[in-house]
Structure formats: C-alpha cells, structure tokens
Amino acid sequence: MCGIVGYVGEENASAHLLAGLSKLEYRGYDSAGIVTYFENSFQLFKTIGKLENLIKETDDGKLAGGSIGIGHTRWATHGKPSRENAHPHLGHRFALVHNGIIENEAEIKKKYLKGIDFKSKTDSEKVVWLLEKFVSEGEDVVSAIKHIMAELEGSYALGIMDLLNPDTLYAVKNKSPLLIGKGEGFNMLGSDMGAMLEKTNKFFEIADKEFAVITKDKIKIFTSYGKEIKKEPFEAHLDPEDIQKGAYPHYMLKEIEEQPSVIRRIIKEYSMPDGTLKINEKICNDIKKADKIYIIACGTSYHAALVGRVYFEKIAGKAADAFIASEFKTNMPRLSKKPIFIFISQSGETADMRAAFVNIKEMGYKSIALTNTPGSTLYREADHALLLYAGAEIAVASTKAYTAQLALLSIMAASVKNLIAINLKRELSLAANVIEGLCLEKEKYKLLAQEYLLEKDHCFYIGRGLDYYSSLEASLKLKEISYIHTEGFPAGELKHGPIALIEKGTPVIAIITQENINLNTRSNIKEVKSRGAKVLSVSLKGISSHKDSIVIDDVHEFLSPLVSIVPAHFLTYYAALQKGCDIDKPRNLAKSVTVE
Numbered sequence: 001m002c003g004i005v006g007y008v009g010e011e012n013a014s015a016h017l018l019a020g021l022s023k024l025e026y027r028g029y030d031s032a033g034i035v036t037y038f039e040n041s042f043q044l045f046k047t048i049g050k051l052e053n054l055i056k057e058t059d060d061g062k063l064a065g066g067s068i069g070i071g072h073t074r075w076a077t078h079g080k081p082s083r084e085n086a087h088p089h090l091g092h093r094f095a096l097v098h099n100g101i102i103e104n105e106a107e108i109k110k111k112y113l114k115g116i117d118f119k120s121k122t123d124s125e126k127v128v129w130l131l132e133k134f135v136s137e138g139e140d141v142v143s144a145i146k147h148i149m150a151e152l153e154g155s156y157a158l159g160i161m162d163l164l165n166p167d168t169l170y171a172v173k174n175k176s177p178l179l180i181g182k183g184e185g186f187n188m189l190g191s192d193m194g195a196m197l198e199k200t201n202k203f204f205e206i207a208d209k210e211f212a213v214i215t216k217d218k219i220k221i222f223t224s225y226g227k228e229i230k231k232e233p234f235e236a237h238l239d240p241e242d243i244q245k246g247a248y249p250h251y252m253l254k255e256i257e258e259q260p261s262v263i264r265r266i267i268k269e270y271s272m273p274d275g276t277l278k279i280n281e282k283i284c285n286d287i288k289k290a291d292k293i294y295i296i297a298c299g300t301s302y303h304a305a306l307v308g309r310v311y312f313e314k315i316a317g318k319a320a321d322a323f324i325a326s327e328f329k330t331n332m333p334r335l336s337k338k339p340i341f342i343f344i345s346q347s348g349e350t351a352d353m354r355a356a357f358v359n360i361k362e363m364g365y366k367s368i369a370l371t372n373t374p375g376s377t378l379y380r381e382a383d384h385a386l387l388l389y390a391g392a393e394i395a396v397a398s399t400k401a402y403t404a405q406l407a408l409l410s411i412m413a414a415s416v417k418n419l420i421a422i423n424l425k426r427e428l429s430l431a432a433n434v435i436e437g438l439c440l441e442k443e444k445y446k447l448l449a450q451e452y453l454l455e456k457d458h459c460f461y462i463g464r465g466l467d468y469y470s471s472l473e474a475s476l477k478l479k480e481i482s483y484i485h486t487e488g489f490p491a492g493e494l495k496h497g498p499i500a501l502i503e504k505g506t507p508v509i510a511i512i513t514q515e516n517i518n519l520n521t522r523s524n525i526k527e528v529k530s531r532g533a534k535v536l537s538v539s540l541k542g543i544s545s546h547k548d549s550i551v552i553d554d555v556h557e558f559l560s561p562l563v564s565i566v567p568a569h570f571l572t573y574y575a576a577l578q579k580g581c582d583i584d585k586p587r588n589l590a591k592s593v594t595v596e
C-alpha cells in the first residue's frame with residue numbers, strides 16, 4: 001500500500017527519494033510523486049502508473065534539485081488514481097505526504113476548511129490545508145502539528161516539509177507505520193525500513209500519537225502534547241541483497257525456490273545446544289499457563305493459523321482456535337478464562353491484524369508475534385516476538401513466509417509439549433529436501449498449468465483436514481496472481497452445494513496427503529469427475545495412486561502442508577505467466593495492507 005520516504009542531508013535528495021520509492025514498489029501503488037526544496041520553492045513531480053514514469057518525468061531526479069524532500073507511492077482509497085490525487089499535496093507553505101485514512105475528513109472540512117478550492121479528492125489534502133489554517137491563525141509549526149493530531153481521527157503517517165524551515169522534515173504517526181532512519185550527516189523517514197536500508201540500518205521508532213522534528217543532524221521525538229521523548233535507535237539486520245531479484249525473472253519464483261533454505265534457516269535459529277528445536281522457555285511457559293490459544297491473522301497468514309490450530313491441538317494437546325483478524329475485531333468470541341494470543345503477520349504491519357491486537361492489548365492479555373519483520377509494529381509491541389527468518393518477501397503473493405510460519409508453528413507446538421517423540425529437526429530437514437526436489441520439476445508444472453488452467457475462468461481446490469487448509473491457501477494464490485476465479489472447498493462439503501458449479505472441463509485440483517482421509521477424498525474426486533471435472537490430483541507417495549499427476553515424496557503427516565503447497569505455488573506462477581499477468585504486483589493488491 002502507500003509508501004513514504006523522506007530525506008534531509010547534504011546530497012541530492014531526489015536520488016535518495018527515487019531509490020527509496022523503488023524499494024517500496026512491492027507494496028503496491030498506482031501513482032507516485034516527490035517534492036524537494038530548491039531555490040526558495042517546492043519542486044513537485046507527480047505521475048500515475050509505474051515509478052519509471054516519475055523517473056522519466058524528473059530526468060532521473062536531475063530536474064528536482066535540493067537536499068531535502070519527501071516522496072510517496074499511492075494506492076488509491078479516497079479518489080481514483082490520478083495526478084491530482086497523487087501525493088505530495090501542497091498548500092501555500094507546506095507539502096505533505098500521507099499514508100492511512102482520515103476518518104473524520106468530512107467533519108474537518110465542514111468545521112475548518114470552508115471555501116478552500118481543493119485540487120484533489122483525497123482525505124490527505126485536507127490535512128495540509130488544516131495545517132495551513134492553524135499556522136495562518138498564528139500557531140507555530142509544532143503547535144499546529146499538535147493541533148492537527150488532536151483533530152484528526154483515523155490512521156495517519158505524515159511526512160511534512162515547510163517552505164519557511166527548509167532544513168526540517170516533520171514526521172507524524174498514528175496507527176500507520178512510520179520510522180526514522182538515522183544517518184551520518186543526513187536523516188530519513190520511511191513507512192518501511194526497506195526504503196532507507198541502502199543508506200542506514202539504524203532506526204528510531206515513532207509510536208502512535210507521536211511526532212518528530214528531523215534535520216540532517218538532529219532527530220527530536222515528541223508526544224502529541226509536545227513532551228520530548230528520549231529514545232535509543234535500534235539496528236535492523238536486513239540484507240539489502242535480499243531485496244534484489246538476481247537472475248530470476250520474478251521475485252515470486254525466487255521466493256518459491258528459497259523455501260528449502262528458509263526452513264533450514266529456521267532449523268538453525270531455533271536449534272538448542274542439545275540438538276532439539278525449541279522456542280524460548282518464557283514463551284513456552286506462557287503458552288502452557290494459558291487455557292486456550294487464539295491465533296489471529298489475515299490472508300495467507302490466517303491459513304497458516306488454521307494449520308497452527310491443528311498443531312497446537314494435536315501435537316501440544318492445547319485448546320486452540322484460529323480467527324480472521326478483521327472478523328475477530330468485529331465479532332469477538334467469548335474468551336476463555338486464561339487466553340493467550342498469537343498474531344501471525346509476515347509484514348507485522350497489517351492494519352486489520354493490528355486493530356485486533358490493540359483490542360486484546362487494551363484488555364491486558366499476553367500476545368506472541370510471529371513475524372518476518374524485525375522492528376515492525378507487531379514485533380515491537382507484542383509481549384513476545386518470534387521471527388520467521390524468511391528474508392525479505394517482495395512478491396505480493398506470500399510463499400516462503402507461509403512455509404516459515406508453518407515450520408515455526410510446528411516448533412512452537414512441539415516445544416509446548418516437550419515433544420521428542422517426533423524428531424522435528426529431522427522431519428523439517430526432510431521437508432526442506434523434498435521441496436528442493438519439487439523445485440527441480442518446474443517444466444512439469446509449466447505443462448500442467450498450460451493443460452489445466454490456461455483459458456479457464458474457474459478452478460477449485462479440494463482437500464480434507466490439513467489438506468483443506470492447503471486448498472484454501474492454494475486457491476488464494478491462484479486467484480490473486482492469475483485472476484482465475486478459484487475456491488478452496490472441504491472435499492466432503494462439495495456435495496452440499498458447490499458441486500453444482502462443476503461443468504465439463506472445470507479444473508478441480510485435489511490435495512491428498514493424509515492417510516486417514518485418502519479414500520474419502522478419492523471418492524469425492526470420482527463425484528466431480530462423473531460431472532465432467534478435469535481433475536489434477538496431488539498426493540504423497542505413500543498413499544499415491546497411478547492416476548495422480550503430482551506425487552510428492554513422503555514427509556511427516558503434520559508437515560505435509562509445507563510440501564503440498566509448493567506445486568500450487570508453481571502452478572499459480574506458470575498460470576499467471578502464461579496469461580501475461582503482472583506476477584509480482586497483481587492488480588488491486590498491496591503487499592502490506594495498512595488500512596482496515
């Protein structure tokens with residue numbers, strides 16, 4: 001979703017802004033802009049479409065002079081993608097970029113901004129004019145910032161520049177991610193550390209309802225009441241190399257193929273000196289003390305939560321349930337007496353997840369974060385944090401982070417039970433090897449995608465038990481990247497309705513990895529076949545049939561979701577490739593969904 005970057009220093013600001021914005025592209029956007037200060041005025045450039053348009057428009061940044069500036073990639077919410085609606089927005093004296101949603105935009109407009117000729121349809125432009133208004137009434141900039149914070153409702157990360165203080169950037173935050181990057185002779189701000197990582201790995205966190213005044217040598221952070229807060233910077237250990245595609249045509253393909261190494265990294269990070277895999281004792285004890293585990297997440301992370309629920313119940317013997325974050329917030333279930341909450345989020349910034357998180361934090365319950373992003377809001381604010389160690393995941397479609405989530409959840413469940421019955425280290429290593437083998441069969445998936453999915457408008461994934469959860473995840477992947485309408489169904493539920501959708505040639509992909517449901521799912525395959533479906537079955541070797549198109553080497557039954565999803569990743573990738581889709585940046589989607 002929208003991205004922010006800001007720079008104040010001695011070098012050409014536009015080069016750093018454009019470089020920073022290019023690192024935010026993966027989040028999804030439909031327009032981009034930068035503003036710099038040069039020779040007593042703002043130099044504003046905005047374009048719709050890809051960042052390369054902005055790079056061209058600024059002649060690679062050369063046309064925007066100056067050593068201070070702010071930039072933005074916009075993912076439209078209020079107002080269509082257009083040059084006018086793109087950020088930065090200018091008032092008379094201020095320039096502003098905004099991520100988030102101002103919920104009381106209409107009230108603000110009515111109360112304070114009558115008669116203003118707005119140039120855009122955005123809520124963000126109202127903020128710059130609100131600032132102008134308070135300053136024009138005699139407030140200094142800092143007082144006006146405190147004043148707008150008191151007035152604005154909703155989520156906002158703001159980057160602000162002032163024509164009359166052209167050596168200063170202002171950063172303001174509530175509910176939307178924003179960090180300050182600390183450099184030598186320069187400072188930056190960004191909605192994502194990736195935007196600043198080439199320049200610095202030291203960051204200051206700004207909490208909700210705080211703001212910062214940033215010059216090239218100083219960073220001062222304040223509460224919304226104006227009290228200065230002393231903070232220490234933290235260091236991030238993300239490798240900027242991770243953010244490169246290398247020889248791969250798409251990040252998605254690179255990330256699919258990184259899954260074996262991600263599992264091996266998790267094994268390394270969670271290995272104890274005695275050779276077993278365990279999570280931290282304190283976290284384990286907190287889970288043991290709880291009477292029920294509530295796992296909360298969105299999208300792919302929610303599908304990992306569904307598998308996690310089974311791990312906690314079957315491996316650890318603990319009551320557990322999984323919830324979609326936005327639904328949990330809207331319709332919170334009656335909680336058990338001693339609940340503990342696990343929040344799963346690759347980015348650690350997803351707004352729906354955070355809204356549920358803030359609720360349970362206010363209720364005083366303990367939380368554990370599973371995230372891939374050290375330094376993210378979830379990582380910083382949860383009582384405990386466990387890292388996924390998947391490396392930067394850039395493609396919008398989550399692949400390697402999902403496998404990492406499953407691997408880590410299995411380690412958590414086994415740790416809670418002190419389980420040595422399963423040699424988890426060996427079983428996870430085996431799963432990594434099996435995935436490596438699957439990655440060697442790309443030609444086969446390419447042909448299967450062509451045979452089963454090309455020129456199809458609908459597709460169904462089916463499975464039972466853990467395979468049903470894999471079906472949900474596989475269908476999410478296929479729909480988001482290839483735009484083929486795909487649903488995941490419990491195989492046993494088909495006959496209760498969805499089977500009506502099966503026609504001659506409808507692709508049905510069946511996942512069969514559990515011995516206890518093998519025969520049942522195979523009967524469901526017969527049901528759809530007899531109604532004309534074109535069935536592609538994926539099974540584990542031990543329970544395979546000669547009719548299965550994809551047979552995966554055996555892994556421990558609990559770990560089958562880690563391997564059975566990989567053919568689905570490849571089928572999705574090749575289906576999208578054959579259809580000519582924008583694989584890493586699918587339409588309408590954003591990597592980090594920072595609005596509710």
Ligand code: M6R
Nearest residue numbers: 299300301345346347350397398
């Ligand atoms: O960063 P998160 O794990 O919180 O993201 C949650 C979902 O937005 C995300 O998994 C989304 O469903 C992916 N695009 C799926 O590929």
